[in-house]
Structures are given as structure tokens and as C-alpha cells.
Amino acid sequence: MRGFTQGFYGYAVALFVCLLGAGVFLLVTPHGESEHIPRREYSITVANFGHAVPYAVWAPRQDPQGWVPNSNRIAKGANGAQVLYLGYATAKREHAMFVQSDERPAAEFANRMAxxxxxxxxxxxxxxxxxxxxxxxxxxxxxxxxxPEVTLVVTGTADWPELAELAGLLQQRPKG
Structure with a gap:
């Protein structure tokens, strides 16, 4: 027995046993084949944005079919203007984002977002x-x-039909 645990052959057998154990572990461990895109609910962010700005905000009346809302935030733009960002993974798994602000001049805001x-x-x-x-x-x-009050931007790597789908779902929410 002592000769079995010493020398090259003992080392080779120990290495084989370890690799066999790792292989069995990998075979019995479940592997997720599905993608995981984190879902980030944006209704509270939109409501908070609505309380922070002097105009009625725009937001999608519903999420496009198969899209996952995956980011949202309120940030400061130029001249202290508030900017709302709502990001999505589209049905084709491209990126699309809706952005709005009353930042002036509107053309500079649009240029920066685009x-x-x-x-x-x-x-x-x-x-x-x-x-x-x-x-x-x-x-x-x-x-x-x-x-007149706000600039709306829909942008991303999504194709034109997907961006148009998001733009078509935007609606102005009553100031509340």
C-alpha cells in the first residue's frame, strides 16, 4: 500500500481520481441555458420624475411585447434640468432607451442623446x-x-421598427 501512494504512479492515480470527481460534479450540476436579463420596474421612477418637473411627463403606456425594462434613472442635465432615462432589452435583444427632459436648448440635448x-x-x-x-x-x-415643454428621444442599437414601436407607445401622463 505504501508504494501505491508514492512516486509517479501514485501521483497519476490521485490526479485521475480528482479529475474524475470534478467531471462527475460538472455532469450532475444543472446548467441554465436561458438568458437572464434583470427586470427593473420604472413606475416609481416615473412618478418621482413627475413630482420633480413642472410639466406632464411622458412614459410608455405599456412595455412592448417581449421587451424587458432593465434600467431607469433620473439625472441632472445642463442648467439643472431633470432627465429621465428608461432602458430596455428589446425582443431582438438589442438596446433601446427612452429619454426626456426640458433641458434647453432642446437641440443640444437631442444632439447629446443621439x-x-x-x-x-x-x-x-x-x-x-x-x-x-x-x-x-x-x-x-x-x-x-x-x-414646447419637453424633448423626447428614443435611441439605441435597436432597429427602426423597434424604436418606432417604443415611440408609438409613449403617452403623456397627467400632471399630478
Whole structure:
């Protein structure tokens, strides 16, 4: 027995037993094949934003089918303006974000959110006109709508139909 635990053969047998044990452990351990995208509820953030700004805020009336809301926050923009960010993983697992603020000048806010000041056209969504922007190097598409009180931006790596779906679900909530 003493000869079995010493020398090269003893080392090789011990290593084989350890590797066999690790292999059995890996075989019996369940492996999750499904993706996990953390869901972040945004209703309280939208309500808090509504209390912090002097205008009626915009928010999706519902989440698009198959989308996961995964981020939300309120931040300070230029000149002390409040900015609301609502982020999503789309059904195609791209990124889309809705941003709104009364930051002035509105064009500078839109340029910063879109990462470009170049418009490439317009798009009708729900009977209203949105400006389209595209930044090639980031594959970032953006829809911009400037209203008298607030600027709405829908942006991300999602394709145009997905961004339009989110923009079409936006509705103004009564000031409360």
C-alpha cells in the first residue's frame, strides 16, 4: 500500500481520481441555458420624475411585447434640468432607451442623446413626426421629437421598427 501512494504512479492515480470527481460534479450540476436579463420596474421612477418637473411627463403606456425594462434613472442635465432615462432589452435583444427632459436648448440635448446632430429624415409614428438620426460608428439609431415643454428621444442599437414601436407607445401622463 505504501508504494501505491508514492512516486509517479501514485501521483497519476490521485490526479485521475480528482479529475474524475470534478467531471462527475460538472455532469450532475444543472446548467441554465436561458438568458437572464434583470427586470427593473420604472413606475416609481416615473412618478418621482413627475413630482420633480413642472410639466406632464411622458412614459410608455405599456412595455412592448417581449421587451424587458432593465434600467431607469433620473439625472441632472445642463442648467439643472431633470432627465429621465428608461432602458430596455428589446425582443431582438438589442438596446433601446427612452429619454426626456426640458433641458434647453432642446437641440443640444437631442444632439447629446443621439451622439450626432445630423438628421437623416423623418418618420411618422402614431400620426406625429419624429426626426431620424443615425450614427454609423456606434450603430446608434435615434428618434427625436421636440415639443414646447419637453424633448423626447428614443435611441439605441435597436432597429427602426423597434424604436418606432417604443415611440408609438409613449403617452403623456397627467400632471399630478
Amino acid at each position: 451622439n450626432t446632430d445630423k438628421a437623416i429624415g423623418t418618420q411618422q409614428i402614431g400620426g406625429v413626426t419624429w426626426e431620424r438620426r443615425f450614427r454609423e460608428d456606434k450603430k446608434q439609431r435615434t428618434l427625436v421629437r421636440v415639443l
